[in-house]
Amino acid sequence: MSPEDRSPEPEMLAKSIAQKAKAAAGRLACLQTGIKDAALLAMADVLEARRADLAEANARDLEAAREAALSSALIDRLTLNDKRIGGMIESLRKVASLDDPVGEIWDVRVRPNGLTVGRMRVPFGVIAIIYESRPNVTCDAAALCVKSGNAVILRGGKEAIHSNRAIVEIMETAGREAGLPDNAIQLVPTTDRAAVGALLRLSQFIDLVIPRGGKSLIETVVRESTIPVIKHYDGNCFVYVDDRADLEMALAIVVNAKTQRPGVCNAMETLLIHEAVLERFLPRAVEALRVKGVEIRACDRCRAVVPDLLVACEEDWRTEYLDLILAVRAVGSPEAAIEFVNTYGSHHTDAIVTGDYKRALDFLRAVDSSCVLVNASTRFSDGGQFGMGCEIGISTDKLHARGPMGLRELTTSKFVVLGSGQLRS
Numbered sequence: 001m002s003p004e005d006r007s008p009e010p011e012m013l014a015k016s017i018a019q020k021a022k023a024a025a026g027r028l029a030c031l032q033t034g035i036k037d038a039a040l041l042a043m044a045d046v047l048e049a050r051r052a053d054l055a056e057a058n059a060r061d062l063e064a065a066r067e068a069a070l071s072s073a074l075i076d077r078l079t080l081n082d083k084r085i086g087g088m089i090e091s092l093r094k095v096a097s098l099d100d101p102v103g104e105i106w107d108v109r110v111r112p113n114g115l116t117v118g119r120m121r122v123p124f125g126v127i128a129i130i131y132e133s134r135p136n137v138t139c140d141a142a143a144l145c146v147k148s149g150n151a152v153i154l155r156g157g158k159e160a161i162h163s164n165r166a167i168v169e170i171m172e173t174a175g176r177e178a179g180l181p182d183n184a185i186q187l188v189p190t191t192d193r194a195a196v197g198a199l200l201r202l203s204q205f206i207d208l209v210i211p212r213g214g215k216s217l218i219e220t221v222v223r224e225s226t227i228p229v230i231k232h233y234d235g236n237c238f239v240y241v242d243d244r245a246d247l248e249m250a251l252a253i254v255v256n257a258k259t260q261r262p263g264v265c266n267a268m269e270t271l272l273i274h275e276a277v278l279e280r281f282l283p284r285a286v287e288a289l290r291v292k293g294v295e296i297r298a299c300d301r302c303r304a305v306v307p308d309l310l311v312a313c314e315e316d317w318r319t320e321y322l323d324l325i326l327a328v329r330a331v332g333s334p335e336a337a338i339e340f341v342n343t344y345g346s347h348h349t350d351a352i353v354t355g356d357y358k359r360a361l362d363f364l365r366a367v368d369s370s371c372v373l374v375n376a377s378t379r380f381s382d383g384g385q386f387g388m389g390c391e392i393g394i395s396t397d398k399l400h401a402r403g404p405m406g407l408r409e410l411t412t413s414k415f416v417v418l419g420s421g422q423l424r425s
Contacts, residue, residue, distance in 0.1 A: 013190065014198035017153055018205035020183035021126045025151035027181040029123045033100040036147055039178035043143070044092035046174040047167075051085055057166035058135065065159055073263035073323045077133040078160055088139040088167075095143045095389035101408045102149045105416060116418040121411040123149035125207040128199055129392065130155045130221055132213030135163035140390035141210075142171050142185045148410040151184050153199065153206070157213070158191040165189070200225040210405075212393045215320075230401060232393040234320040235265030236346040237378045240337040240363070242354035243276035247284075249375065250353040254285055256377040257351070259292040263322045265394060266349050266371075266381040270317060270327045272337045278330050279305055285328075294324045301330040317344040334359045338366045345369065347396050349381035370396055370403040 047054070058080040065075050101121045108118035127150045129141045138154055145152035156164040168187040176182060188195055200209065203226045211221040212232045222229050239257050241250045257268035273281055282305050286296060297312040309328070316327040317340075331337045334352075341350050351373040352363040360374040371381040371394070381404065383391025388406030395401045401409035 010190070010192050010194035011198040014188075014195050014202060015205075017186050017188060018126065018128075018199065018202045021151040021153050021186060022205045024181045024183040025123070025125045025149075028146070028151055028184050029102070029125070029149045031149065031180070033102075035179040036100070036149075037096040039175040039180045040092050040096040040143055040146060042174040042178040043171045044089045044096075046170050047085070047089050047092070047139075050166075050170055051082070053170075054080055054085055054163070054166050055082075057162040060162040061135075061160050068159075070159065071323065074133055074159070076261070076263045078135070078163075080135055080163055084136055088136050091136075091140055091384065091390040092143050094384070095147050095407070098147065098389050098407060100147065101411050113422050114420060115422055118416050118418075119413045120416045121408070122414055124410065124412055126151045126153065126205060127208045127210060127410065128153040128155065128206050128227070130196060130199075130209065130211045130213070130217070131393075132157040132217060133159060135160045135167060137212060138164045138167045138187075139171065141392050142168070144390065144392050144405075144407060144410055146175065146180065146184060148407045150410055151186075153186050153188065155188040155196055155199070161191055196221075197224055200227060203227045210393055230393075230395050230405070231397050232265070233348070233396045234346040235267070235348040235394070236269050236318060236320045236344070237266060237348055237381075238270045238272060238341045238345050238350045239268045239378060240272040240331070240334070240341070240350075240352045241274060241277065241281060242334060242337075242352060242356065242359055243274035244356040244359065245274075245277070245353040246355060247277065247281050250281065251284055251288060253351070253353055253375070253377050255288050255292065257379055258289060258294060258326055259324065260377070260379050262324050264379075265320070265322075266378050267322070268326070268351075268378050269319065269321055270329065270344070272329055272331050272340060273302070274334075274337075275301065275330050275332050278302065282306055282328070289326060292324065294326050296326050296328055298328040299330060302328050320346065334362065338363060342366075342368050348394060349373070349378045351376060351378050370394060 104121045105118045110116050131137050142152055172185045206227050209225050209227045209229045211218045215234055218231055286306050296309050297316050298309040303309050312327050347369045349371040350367050350369045354360050364372050383404035383406045391404040394404050
C-alpha cells in the first residue's frame with residue numbers, strides 16, 4: 001500500500017465524511033430546482049474546459065492497470081476516452097433538463113371528512129455509492145443524486161482513484177460556486193478498504209447504500225452493511241432466438257448484444273436458439289461472432305451442427321463473462337427457453353427475438369428479470385437509453401427499485417395531509 005493509500009484512522013475519516021454529508025443533505029433537500037440545474041450545467045461546462053486534465057488523470061490509472069496486468073475488458077471499463085468524457089458532459093446536461101421529482105405530489109384523494117391526503121416525493125437523504133472500475137459512474141451518480149436532492153458519498157475502486165479524484169474535484173468546486181451546499185458531493189479520498197467497512201456501519205448518518213461492481217463486492221457490502229442496500233448483482237443476460245424470428249434481425253441483435261461493449265453488465269452472455277432454426281442460424285451466428293473475436297462454448301446439440309465449438313459446462317450457463325466469451329445452447333420450445341433463463345440467469349436483462357406476438361407477450365410476462373426486451377439488443381437496458389438521463393445502476397432487487405435507477409428511483413415518499421381543523425372522534 002502506497003503512502004497516499006494509507007488511512008491511519010479510517011473510522012474517523014468515514015464518520016467525518018458521513019456527518020458532513022448529513023448536514024449537506026438537509027440543505028440540498030430544500031434547494032430550488034433552478035439552483036440544482038445551474039450547478040449541473042456549470043459542472044458540464046468545467047468538465048468540457050478541463051478535458052485534458054481528466055485525460056491526464058485517467059492515463060495514470062491506465063498505466064497502473066496495465067502494470068497490474070488487468071484484463072482488456074477491465075481496462076476498457078476504466079478508460080475515459082474523448083467520447084466517454086463527452087458522454088459524461090452530455091449526461092450532466094440531460095439530467096439538468098429532466099423534470100425534478102422532488103416535491104411532486106400524487107395519489108391525492110379527498111376523504112369524507114374533508115381531509116386531502118396525498119403522497120410527496122422526497123430525497124432519501126445521504127446515499128453512499130460503492131463501485132469499481134468505471135470512472136464515468138462517478139459523474140452519473142453525483143449528477144443524479146444532486147438533482148434528486150440527495151447528498152452523495154462516492155467510493156470508487158483503487159484502479160480509478162486518479163480519475164475519480166479529478167472528476168469529483170471539478171464537480172464539487174463547480175457545484176459549490178453555483179449554489180450547492182458544501183459537501184453535497186464527496187469522494188472517499190483513500191483506497192483503504194477499512195474506510196468502506198466503517199461507512200457501512202454509519203446508519204445514523206447514511207440512509208442508503210448502492211454497491212455497483214462484481215459479485216464479491218456486492219456480497220461483501222450486503223454482509224457488512226447496517227444500512228439498507230439496493231443491489232446490482234451479475235448481468236448474466238440471455239438472448240433467445242425463436243423459430244419464428246426474422247433471422248437477419250436476430251443475427252444483428254446477437255452480434256450487437258455480445259460485441260458492442262462486452263465488458264458491461266447488459267451485454268449478452270448466453271444465447272439460446274430454437275432447435276428448428278439451429279442449422280440455419282447457428283453457423284451464421286458463429287461466423288459473425290468469430291469475426292469479432294468471440295470464443296464460443298456450446299452444448300452438444302449445437303456442437304453437432306458446428307463441431308469445432310468449445311464444450312460448455314454447467315457453470316457456463318451461470319457465468320457473467322464481461323469478455324468476448326459466449327455460451328450457446330439449443331432449446332426445444334419458447335417455454336424451455338423461459339425456464340432456462342429463469343433457472344440460470346441473474347434476473348438482470350433478457351431478450352427474445354420473434355415474430356410471434358403471443359410468444360413475445362408470454363416471454364415478457366414469464367421471464368423474472370428487471371428488464372425484458374422483444375426484438376432488441378440487451379444493450380438497451382440502460383438509464384440513458386430509457387430517457388432517464390443516465391443511471392446510478394441497474395437494480396436486480398424487487399424492493400425498492402428494479403431495473404435502471406434514475407431520479408425517481410432515488411426518492412422515497414411521505415404522506416402529506418391538508419386539513420381545515422378536522423378532529424378525530
